[in-house]
Amino acid sequence: MQSNSSRKVVVVGAGIGGLTAAALLAHRGYEVLALDQALVPGGCASTFKRQGFTFDVGATQVAGLEPGGIHHRIFTELAIELPVATDCDPACAVFLPGETEPIRVWRDPEQWKTERNRQFPGSEPFWQLLKDLFRYSWAFQSRDPVLPPRNIWDLWQLTKAVRPDTLLTLPHAFSTVGDALRTFGLTHDRRLHTFLDLQLKLYSQVDADETALLYAATALSVSQAPQGLFHLQGSMQVLSDRLVEALNRDCGRLLMRHTVEQIHTEAGRTTGVTIRNQKTGETWIEPADHVVANVTVQNLVELLGEAAPEGYRRRVDKLPPASGAFVIYLGVDRAAIPTDCPPHLQFLYDYDGAIGENNSLFVSVSHEGDGRAPSGKATIVASSFTDTGAWKNSGDYEGMKQRYAAEAIGKLGRYFTLTPETIVYQEAATPQTFERFTARSEGMVGGIGQRIPTFGPFGFANRTPVQNLWLVGDSTHPGEGTAGVSYSALTVVRQIEALTS
Ligand SMILES: Cc1cc2nc3c(=O)[nH]c(=O)nc-3n(C[C@H](O)[C@H](O)[C@H](O)COP(=O)(O)OP(=O)(O)OC[C@H]3O[C@@H](n4cnc5c(N)ncnc54)[C@H](O)[C@@H]3O)c2cc1C
Numbered sequence: 001m002q003s004n005s006s007r008k009v010v011v012v013g014a015g016i017g018g019l020t021a022a023a024l025l026a027h028r029g030y031e032v033l034a035l036d037q038a039l040v041p042g043g044c045a046s047t048f049k050r051q052g053f054t055f056d057v058g059a060t061q062v063a064g065l066e067p068g069g070i071h072h073r074i075f076t077e078l079a080i081e082l083p084v085a086t087d088c089d090p091a092c093a094v095f096l097p098g099e100t101e102p103i104r105v106w107r108d109p110e111q112w113k114t115e116r117n118r119q120f121p122g123s124e125p126f127w128q129l130l131k132d133l134f135r136y137s138w139a140f141q142s143r144d145p146v147l148p149p150r151n152i153w154d155l156w157q158l159t160k161a162v163r164p165d166t167l168l169t170l171p172h173a174f175s176t177v178g179d180a181l182r183t184f185g186l187t188h189d190r191r192l193h194t195f196l197d198l199q200l201k202l203y204s205q206v207d208a209d210e211t212a213l214l215y216a217a218t219a220l221s222v223s224q225a226p227q228g229l230f231h232l233q234g235s236m237q238v239l240s241d242r243l244v245e246a247l248n249r250d251c252g253r254l255l256m257r258h259t260v261e262q263i264h265t266e267a268g269r270t271t272g273v274t275i276r277n278q279k280t281g282e283t284w285i286e287p288a289d290h291v292v293a294n295v296t297v298q299n300l301v302e303l304l305g306e307a308a309p310e311g312y313r314r315r316v317d318k319l320p321p322a323s324g325a326f327v328i329y330l331g332v333d334r335a336a337i338p339t340d341c342p343p344h345l346q347f348l349y350d351y352d353g354a355i356g357e358n359n360s361l362f363v364s365v366s367h368e369g370d371g372r373a374p375s376g377k378a379t380i381v382a383s384s385f386t387d388t389g390a391w392k393n394s395g396d397y398e399g400m401k402q403r404y405a406a407e408a409i410g411k412l413g414r415y416f417t418l419t420p421e422t423i424v425y426q427e428a429a430t431p432q433t434f435e436r437f438t439a440r441s442e443g444m445v446g447g448i449g450q451r452i453p454t455f456g457p458f459g460f461a462n463r464t465p466v467q468n469l470w471l472v473g474d475s476t477h478p479g480e481g482t483a484g485v486s487y488s489a490l491t492v493v494r495q496i497e498a499l500t501s
Contacts, residue, residue: 007031007500010273010288012260012303015043015438017473017485018294019243019254020074024493025292026252027078033286034252035275037259042240043294043438044445045482051425052374053331056236056381057437058445060364061088061229061344063222064483068142071239074486078246083238085230086370091223093342094195095415097351103195104342109224120192126184133172133217136165138227141218146491147456147477150463153498169214174452177216178209190351196220198346201355201385202362204450204479205323212455215479219450231343234371239482259439263291263300265307269467273303290468290496294485296322297448297460297475298441309465319454322444323356324388324431328408330380331425334368336417337378341365349411356385358407377424382412388431388442401430447474447484455479462492470495 007030011022014036022034040046044058064070065085075082093102103119106112117124145161146154172180177196181187196208196216203219204211211219223229232238247254255277262274264285272287293300301308301316345363353359366372366379373379386404394400405428409418416422431443448454456477464471470492474480478487 007289007496008033008287009290009292009496010035010260010286011292011294012263012273013043013294013439013473014038014041014240014244014254014256015294015473015485016045016239016243016482017489018292019240019247020486020489021292021294021470021472021492022252022254023078023243023246023250024074024489025496026247026250028493028497030496032247032252033288034247034254035258035260035273036254036256037278037439038437039256040237040240041244041254041256042237044434044440045236045239047235047237050329050427051331053377053379053425054235054237054372055329055331055379055427056364056372057429058325058327058383058434059236059482060231060381061091062232062236062239062482063227063229064486065230066227069227070483070486070490074490075242078243080242080246083242084233086233088223088229088231088343090342090344091229092199092344092346094198094346095348096191096194097348102342102345105199105223107223107225107228112224120189120195123184123186123189123192126180126186129180129184130217130220133169133214134221136169137214137218138221139163140166140169141478141487144490144494146462146495148459148461150461153495154461154463157494172213173457175213176209176452177211177213180213181208194348194351197355198348198360201360202346203481205446206449206451207355210449210451212450212452215450215455218478231367231370260303262305263293263303263307263466263469265304265466265469268465270469289500290470292470292472292492294473295471296440296444296473297471298444299439300464300471300475302441304466307466312465319448320451321387321389322442322448323385323446324391324443325383325429325434325445326358326386326404326408326431327381327383327429328405328412329425329427329429330382330409330412330418330423331373332378332380332416332418333422333424334376334378336380336422337365338415338417343367345415347411347415357387358384358404358411360384361408361411363412380412380416382408384408386431388444391431392442397430397432401428404428404430447480450479462488463495468499
């Protein structure tokens with residue numbers, strides 16, 4: 001370990017992004033203090049326990065555990081054990097309206113090719129383009145580019161990551177998935193278009209017509225070997241627990257139930273933060289050489305208050321509204337689960353309705369012995385995108401929550417056997433719940449949306465306009481998901497190190 005102990009870093013938020021940054025910085029010899037307003041670390045990738053069931057709050061699938069994958073790389077550097085996990089195969093089983101046989105996104109590339117050719121005849125040239133773009137983009141990303149670059153060092157890292165094949169992605173930098181579908185004459189393939197809308201909304205927050213093609217190439221290809229998605233043994237909490245373990249071992253500190261109320265600046269540079277201990281009410285200013293903010297970009301502007309650079313604030317204000325999530329958590333008798341039920345399913349109920357608001361549900365089901373439910377029981381976690389404003393402005397929040405819960409259970413009941421006898425426990429989360437437990441502005445989840453003006457090279461940088469203030473998490477490249485936010489954390493750690501070594 002190098003000695004950088006004169007360099008003090010405060011990390012605001014112990015989600016996977018903040019914890020990863022904190023653990024890596026402590027391991028590289030920095031003095032680290034991480035703060036989180038919640039009771040348990042992990043943010044959207046944490047868990048809660050009720051009546052013997054363990055529910056994953058938000059994230060249920062993990063990318064980047066394979067050798068060379070981002071969690072694997074970071075856990076190897078930290079010398080902590082990689083969580084035990086099983087392959088998600090299929091990564092998802094997607095049921096389109098009125099259909100009883102799902103589209104199965106298999107892990108094996110050849111099996112997935114056969115499946116998509118059967119499901120979407122004539123679409124292979126489109127998939128081949130995605131496959132090529134993924135190959136170039138994945139290799140580029142694994143060389144750790146800094147996107148978007150904000151100074152010479154960032155630009156140097158970006159340039160070093162470029163190879164001749166990276167340039168083959170450039171003609172597609174301004175294309176959406178919708179554009180690619182048009183190029184291949186597939187715009188009117190309703191099943192394909194809807195399948196892409198459903199899957200992309202999960203990963204990019206927006207539908208096929210809006211999602212940047214280069215982002216989609218990765219999001220739609222990462223479920224296949226040699227990459228793939230994983231289901232963690234125990235619960236999602238194991239990711240945070242391991243990172244906290246490394247942080248403590250390397251003399252970093254994490255204070256839970258401590259809220260950062262303000263980020264201070266002086267002459268365009270951060271100087272520290274105001275912290276409030278929720279238990280005692282005590283507040284103090286903690287000085288810092290660097291502040292790493294693991295918050296949404298909207299929250300960052302709020303924390304800066306008057307000190308937020310005007311152009312930055314304007315850019316954040318202009319972002320399209322982000323989605324919230326309505327999530328229903330069910331503890332059920334195993335009899336409720338059909339035999340051979342895949343671990344992850346996605347349902348769309350009506351072609352004419354929106355993707356979200358219970359017209360579509362993404363569902364994760366625990367399997368026997370995976371640590372989430374007592375023997376003979378299972379957890380079902382089903383989420384749907386929802387308009388945060390509708391919840392905020394509802395005159396009847398409780399009534400709306402009950403209506404949504406009943407509707408979600410009714411729809412899930414078309415696949416699962418859900419009766420008062422099989423449902424042992426139920427609870428629901430709304431954008432208000434997410435706002436309370438993760439402090440995310442308006443309860444928005446999943447980042448800023450991977451549209452052309454906000455993805456990769458055009459998105460929000462980890463290096464903010466305030467010197468020594470860094471942004472990690474799903475508002476930045478490469479976007480949402482535990483793997484994505486871990487990349488952003490690694491980038492920030494490298495940027496800080498380049499300044500201080
Ligand atoms: C329903 C749902 C399903 C999802 N499914 C998946 C999935 O299957 N796979 C996947 O990879 N991803 C999934 N995601 C996305 C993934 O969970 C997130 O992108 C990722 O966990 C975000 O991590 P983060 O570190 O950026 O932020 P967060 O998880 O939001 O963590 C931020 C932390 O900062 C703390 N904090 C915020 N403000 C302050 C403050 N002022 N002071 C102190 N502490 C503060 C919060 O308490 C929180 O712990 C899902 C998300 C949701 C909501």
